[in-house]
Amino acid sequence: MSEDLKIVGLxxxxxxxxxxxxxxxxxxxxxxxxxxxxxxxxxxINPSMIFKAFEEGADGVFVGGCHIGDCxxxxxxxxxxxxxxxxxxxxxxFGIEKDRFRFEWISAxxxxxxxxxxxxxxxxxxxxxxxxxx
Amino acid sequence: MxxxxxxxxxxxIHEAGECGGAVTSIFKYLLDENLVDGVLTLSPGDDxxxxxxxxxADSEDLISTAGSxxxxxxxxxxxxxxxxxxxxxxxxxxxxxMRSIDELIKRHKINPENIxxxxxxxxxxxxxxTGRKMIDLFYEIDPDDVVSEEIDKGQFIxxxxxxxxxxxKIHDLEQEGYGRRNNCxxxxxxxxxxxxxxxxxxxxxxxWTFVEINDEKGEELIKGAQKAGLLETKSPSQDAIxxxxxxxxxMIKLSKKTQDAIYDKVNAMEEWNRCxxxxxxxxxxxxxxxxxxxxxxxxYFDESQIPPKPIAFQGIRLSHMSFSCIDCGQxxxxxxxxxxxxxxxxxxxxKYSNRTGYIAGVSDDIKPPLYxxxxxxx
Numbered sequence: 001m002s003e004d005l006k007i008v009g010l011x012x013x014x015x016x017x018x019x020x021x022x023x024x025x026x027x028x029x030x031x032x033x034x035x036x037x038x039x040x041x042x043x044x045i046n047p048s049m050i051f052k053a054f055e056e057g058a059d060g061v062f063v064g065g066c067h068i069g070d071c072x073x074x075x076x077x078x079x080x081x082x083x084x085x086x087x088x089x090x091x092x093x094f095g096i097e098k099d100r101f102r103f104e105w106i107s108a109x110x111x112x113x114x115x116x117x118x119x120x121x122x123x124x125x126x127x128x129x130x131x132x133x134x
Numbered sequence: 135m136x137x138x139x140x141x142x143x144x145x146x147i148h149e150a151g152e153c154g155g156a157v158t159s160i161f162k163y164l165l166d167e168n169l170v171d172g173v174l175t176l177s178p179g180d181d182x183x184x185x186x187x188x189x190x191a192d193s194e195d196l197i198s199t200a201g202s203x204x205x206x207x208x209x210x211x212x213x214x215x216x217x218x219x220x221x222x223x224x225x226x227x228x229x230x231x232m233r234s235i236d237e238l239i240k241r242h243k244i245n246p247e248n249i250x251x252x253x254x255x256x257x258x259x260x261x262x263x264t265g266r267k268m269i270d271l272f273y274e275i276d277p278d279d280v281v282s283e284e285i286d287k288g289q290f291i292x293x294x295x296x297x298x299x300x301x302x303k304i305h306d307l308e309q310e311g312y313g314r315r316n317n318c319x320x321x322x323x324x325x326x327x328x329x330x331x332x333x334x335x336x337x338x339x340x341x342w343t344f345v346e347i348n349d350e351k352g353e354e355l356i357k358g359a360q361k362a363g364l365l366e367t368k369s370p371s372q373d374a375i376x377x378x379x380x381x382x383x384x385m386i387k388l389s390k391k392t393q394d395a396i397y398d399k400v401n402a403m404e405e406w407n408r409c410x411x412x413x414x415x416x417x418x419x420x421x422x423x424x425x426x427x428x429x430x431x432x433x434y435f436d437e438s439q440i441p442p443k444p445i446a447f448q449g450i451r452l453s454h455m456s457f458s459c460i461d462c463g464q465x466x467x468x469x470x471x472x473x474x475x476x477x478x479x480x481x482x483x484x485k486y487s488n489r490t491g492y493i494a495g496v497s498d499d500i501k502p503p504l505y506x507x508x509x510x511x512x
Binding site for chain 1: 400401404406407429434435438443444445446448449450452453456457478481482485486489503504507508509510511512
């Protein structure tokens with residue numbers, strides 16, 4: 001059942017979490033499948049956290065950070081962007097489709113972008129179906 | 135970059151060493167002049183399929199270490215990091231040893247001031263078990279009768295007690311699943327250009343060693359050994375230089391062919407599921423040095439299931455060091471479940487270098503770009 005798709009969303013405190021908040025206060029509808037975990041910066045996310053999420057049964061993992069140049073800690077999102085590409089490289093070697101992992105830059109004012117991204121991501125995952133790891 | 139041909143002036147070393155004993159002479163010079171505390175090299179073990187890493191402090195003992203050891207695939211990087219980091223040493227290195235040393239220098243685990251590196255060109259190593267089996271099968275010789283082995287002109291050649299030699303083409307051996315280790319068949323770094331000097335027999339005439347001098351320290355080594363009366367040198371002809379680069383070119387081309395054939399198969403492989411979480415690959419890896427603080431042992435991963443899901447064990451290791459994988463194949467050798475571990479690490483390093491241009495242990499960047507604080511997306 002696609003209602004059961006689990007999405008783990010790791011959102012940066014200063015931008016994307018604010019974006020999700022904006023979407024919420026403006027009562028924008030987006031899929032309730034996303035479980036949001038707030039982190040202080042996308043630069044503190046290790047690839048291992050993404051793998052842990054997949055291992056524990058997430059069907060998709062989303063990471064949201066500040067736009068490049070807007071990082072509250074100066075360069076955290078640059079670091080994350082480099083790591084994100086390694087994550088993409090690794091998951092596809094272990095039979096997890098590349099599209100199950102997504103990262104996006106969303107600012108605190110972009111509630112609409114957050115809503116749109118979640119909708120899109122949910123639709124992609126619906127197509128892929130639940131993830132089975134051996 | 136300059137080239138010289140060198141051979142030992144010491145008759146004893148000249149006899150014992152491979153192609154003129156230039157490497158052993160350089161070590162003798164370093165020990166005699168007290169420029170180093172000791173030399174890390176291989177000495178013979180039980181038979182020719184065995185080599186024991188030995189730290190030699192007396193130049194009298196050097197003679198026993200001369201010669202080549204294709205069937206002893208050792209790794210010096212982590213030995214130096216663990217046991218010899220406070221000593222001034224000289225070390226004979228294969229390209230992968232040199233790459234591991236370079237990666238550990240970048241991680242501040244080896245002090246480049248303390249180390250002289252004498253590189254050895256390498257066409258590949260053979261696992262001792264495979265070596266024994268293939269000598270029995272393809273050469274029809276009792277493996278214990280072999281007194282020495284060498285790799286020359288695409289052949290693996292063994293010499294018997296009575297002086298007779300027999301060679302079989304490495305290509306034929308590898309078609310049947312024998313021959314060089316899998317990672318060596320893929321390896322495209324054949325000359326350790328990060329070492330002070332790189333020595334080998336490619337392009338050299340009989341009894342001489344072809345030396346490529348890579349930096350000032352290397353220049354000092356050759357000049358010093360010459361002055362001490364241990365080394366005889368001459369400059370190589372253009373033909374010799376061309377012949378050498380031709381050999382290198384052919385080897386790299388063959389490796390690339392192997393890479394193209396195997397990399398595409400990685401994501402369909404099921405071997406990764408065999409992992410039993412024994413940590414042997416991590417413990418032997420020359421790049422992985424922070425065992426006490428290893429991510430896999432953090433409480434949130436340590437409690438995950440046994441056997442682990444590949445993404446939760448190999449995935450974490452990959453994300454931590456695959457961009458620095460030097461493809462030394464130690465993880466393949468120790469894996470009790472015979473998982474071709476190095477294959478996936480090597481493939482990811484290739485992916486990484488295609489994107490960023492960073493080749494582990496070869497590129498001159500101060501750090502792998504993943505560690506850099508620079509404000510750039512790669």
